[in-house]
Amino acid sequence: MLSGPWLQTLAAVVDHGTFDAAARRLAVTPSAVSQRIRALEQEVGHVVVTRGSPCRPTEQGAVLLGLARGVAALEADALGRLAGDEASSVLDVGVNADSLATWFPDVIDAVAGAGPRLRLYVDDESRTADLLRSGAVLGAVTASPEPVQGCSSEYLGSIRYTPVCSVGFAERWHRGGRWPWREMPVVQLDEKDSLQNRVLQRHRAAGAPEHRIPTFHAFRHAVRSGLGWGNLPTVDVRADLDAGRLIRVERDVTVRLYWQSWRLHTRATARLADAIHAAAAVHLE
Numbered sequence: 001m002l003s004g005p006w007l008q009t010l011a012a013v014v015d016h017g018t019f020d021a022a023a024r025r026l027a028v029t030p031s032a033v034s035q036r037i038r039a040l041e042q043e044v045g046h047v048v049v050t051r052g053s054p055c056r057p058t059e060q061g062a063v064l065l066g067l068a069r070g071v072a073a074l075e076a077d078a079l080g081r082l083a084g085d086e087a088s089s090v091l092d093v094g095v096n097a098d099s100l101a102t103w104f105p106d107v108i109d110a111v112a113g114a115g116p117r118l119r120l121y122v123d124d125e126s127r128t129a130d131l132l133r134s135g136a137v138l139g140a141v142t143a144s145p146e147p148v149q150g151c152s153s154e155y156l157g158s159i160r161y162t163p164v165c166s167v168g169f170a171e172r173w174h175r176g177g178r179w180p181w182r183e184m185p186v187v188q189l190d191e192k193d194s195l196q197n198r199v200l201q202r203h204r205a206a207g208a209p210e211h212r213i214p215t216f217h218a219f220r221h222a223v224r225s226g227l228g229w230g231n232l233p234t235v236d237v238r239a240d241l242d243a244g245r246l247i248r249v250e251r252d253v254t255v256r257l258y259w260q261s262w263r264l265h266t267r268a269t270a271r272l273a274d275a276i277h278a279a280a281a282v283h284l285e
Contacts, residue, residue, distance in 0.1 A: 006040040007068035009033055010048060010057070014065055014135075017054030040064070057135060065135025066150065070264050073138060089116035089268040094132065094140030096125035097189060098159065099257070101216035102233055103283030104141070110275035116268040124192040125255060132260055138269065139261030141276070148260055156257045156277065157284025160234040162241070163199050163250040166226035170247040179249055181205035185228035190214050195231040199250050235283075257284065 012022035013033065023030040041048050048061030057065050073089065091111070095104055100122060111118050121131055128140040132148040147153040165173075173184040181203040186196050188210050200208055211228050213219040223230040229249050240246040259276050261269065 004071065006036050006043070007064060007071055009036040010040060010061065010064055011068040011072065013037065013049055013055050014057050014061075019055070062133060062135045066132075066262060067135075069135060069138055070262055073264050073266055073269065089266070090119060091116050091139075091268060091272055092119045092121065092137040093272070094121045094123060094128035094137045094142070096128060096141060096143075097122050097216045097219075098161075098233060099125070099141050102159070102236070103279050106279035106282065107272070107275045110278070111272065116272070124189070124194060125257065126194045127192055129260060132262070138264065139259060139272065142258055142260055143255055144260070145256070145258055151260045151262055153258050153260045154273075154277070156259050156280035158254050158256050159284055161195060161231035161253045161255070162234045162237050162248060163196075163229060163231050163253065164223060164237050164241070164246045165229035165249050166224055167245065167247060169226040169229065170249075172226075174247075179203075182208055185209045185211055187211045187213055187219055187222045187228040187230035189216070189219055195253060195255070198253055199231070202250070254285075 009022060009026065012025050013019060016022050016025055019030050019033045019037075023033045026033065037049060044060065044064065046060035047058050048064055050056050050058060069092065100120065108118065121128075121137055123131060125141065125143040128142040129144040129148055131137045132140050132142075132151055141156070145153055145155070169184075173180060181200060182205045186200065186208050188196055190212055197206075200206060209228075211222060213222045213227075219230065220232055220236070222228065223232060224246070231253055234252060237246055241248060257280070259273065259280075261273065
């Protein structure tokens, strides 16, 4: 049988990056952390964490990390029910940057004051499901419909993007009624950003010059200022398109979003799911 302290120690090592940091978090010695991890590895017959800086779960360790998160959530829920307090619950959630900047603040508003602590992990919507696979989060807003093993998947709605640029950018690059896709610069959030690449693939323009702006608000500013073209949520640019302050460069891109989560039944996770569905019903198509 797997020991609770073993799983708790695995989560602490992954969350804090080193055995020493995990020891400080758990108020034990680094030797005790090492012994617990070795005992866990002997029990399951696999190495569960890579010894590096930072330490990361192996494939087998990720499975156990998901179990550790689930056990911690259920324990916190039970203790909260007994004490009439949910403040000990921690909700680790993966979300894409565009959702976080547009409709997900409604979820934050709903969770505020409810008790549980919310910890968000931001990644591209095509990759947030990997956070579930690694055991880093209990749930994720993702573009992946296929449920991660051990998880449920629920459709939330679609978010529509419009590829746009500034008027000045269009004046520089829209030549003879054509866009030179392989030459004109594009704004990307990071190397994982798939939205702009979907447009570039339509025009076989891989390798177009890139600017990388890693936060949504700065990304939006960069596109509006004429640094390059990029996809912005249609709801944010509709008025600017109608007024001629922004120029459409291609047809819209639509991303279907899903809520995937471990099959846990606690008050905190149920309220979170309800808040996500409520916000999605208002803001997504």
